[in-house]
Amino acid sequence: MAVIGYARVSTCEQTLDLQRDALKEAGVTNTYEDRASGKTTDRPELVHCLKALREGDTLVVWRLDRLGRNLQDLIRIVNDLEKCGVMFKSLKESVDTGAPTGKLVFHLFAALAEFERELVSERTVAGLNAARARGRKGGRPQRLDAKQQRAALAMMKSREMSVAEISRHFGVSRSTLYSLQAANKQ
Template sequence: MAIIGYARVSTVEQTLDLQRDALKETGATTIYEDTASGKNADRPELVHCLKALREGDTLVVWRLDRLGRNLQDLIRIVGELDERSVKLRSVKESIDTGGSVGRLVFHLFGALAEFERELIRERTLAGLEAARARGRRGGRPPALDAKQRKAALAMMKNRDMSVAEISRQFGVSRSTLYSIQSASKREANRGITGNIQRRACA
């Protein structure tokens, strides 16, 4: 049963010495180290560290925020470790999932994370319902209003300016202009089809 440490700092200017010393004091024989922001999903040494852990091993970190990018990410990692019978120990928070108190703490963390997700979901649904009550639909507002779309389509048709120049003038991306153009063509096609059907029924 090995004790393996993981350390992380967010920038190259910071030093890992403090974390190294703390992890060595716990008996860690191997320490994996990353230099990456906590929000950065690319933490190659953490990947190697998690792969190296075996049943009965203990993963030690200086602080919990060194391991997870956020609470949900931390709970996910701890859950995966628990499934593999790997314990987690945090030096600063004095948490050890090898004991009943440590496991209880993470059960509480999991419940809080679920509570937070449910609150966000309820607020989102309430916001959409309020918007519908005011006659608005969900989603982003259009990048250009009807008058601007008409002007942009005319400029694209005349070809006096490039699409890149038109996009800069209206402050939108070229893909937005192409989407507006495609939507206009579809609408025109629907109008033609509707006229043909009305004439056939006449």
């Protein structure tokens, strides 16, 4: 059962010394280190670290924000570790999923993250409904106004010009014209 560490700093100017020292003091035998922003998904050493972990191992980080890009990402990673029988420990926040209290804290994080996602979704739907009630329609603005649409449809119906020529004339794609035609057949 290995105790493996993961450390990350956001920029090349930052140093990993503080994290290295804390991980070493916690009994970490092998540390994987990335120099990448937390927002980026490209963290090659984290990928190697996660592949190296085996059932019964413990992954240790200095702080929670060193592992996950956001709360959802952190919860996903820790849940994946748990499924593989790997414990997780964060030194700064004193979270240890090898202990019942640590598991409870993590489940609370997960519940709060789920609650936050639902609130965002609810607010989005409410905002869209309010906009519709005021006569606003979502989506991209129409490329052609009503007069241009009528002219394009008439040109397509007369077949004097090809659809490609009509699309160049109005500065739109052929698929826009076909969509316009299909919407007006109803």
